[in-house]
Amino acid sequence: MEEDRMSQLPDDILLLILDKIDIYEAVETMILSHRWKNVWRSLTGLRFHFHVPSGFRCNSIELRPKILPQCQRVSQFLFHRDPTAAVRGFHLSYDNPGYVNREFMEEWVLYAINHGVQKLRALEINQISDKTYSFSAKEISAPLLTSFRYEAPKAWECAKVNLPMLEQVYLDIYESIHCDNHTNSVTKSCSGLFETDF
Structure with a gap:
């Protein structure tokens, strides 16, 4: 042999x-x-790509059973991952503008932050929900995060942000009338920020 x-x-x-x-x-x-x-x-580099059929409306009944198994698969992966291993990069993306349950999204981002994520990307993210609220968190503290890219129709609502090492940020919130408020809260919390694109 x-x-x-x-x-x-x-x-x-x-x-x-x-x-x-x-x-x-x-x-x-x-x-x-x-x-x-x-x-x-x-x-340490976690990249999850969702396959989203085209032609579905946000919150449509037909869409949910197609997305839920993929969301559960990500959560299962994180559950079985070595809890002592750091996360260098965390990347979520979709074939088409996609939808995800709010609870799953917040769970994943919190996991990445708690494992010292340095690069965080969430591209073309929408949410499946019976309401129209945005993703939200009382506080986001990611002391090791250096790069953040977020593309979605709605902003991520957050009362307090602590991102002292953030150097690069790209935000594309294309249906939000409150984009300026979120931009200001991010830039004020990032002492090392040198590259922005809003």
């Missing part, structure tokens, strides 16, 4: 390899051997 040299590589190298493939394909490498069983649990 040919020698398995790849499995002899240190975890840091194996994680670099897994970081180059789809995150759920990385999870599937656990079946390769005992050596690979837990490597994926320490991935």
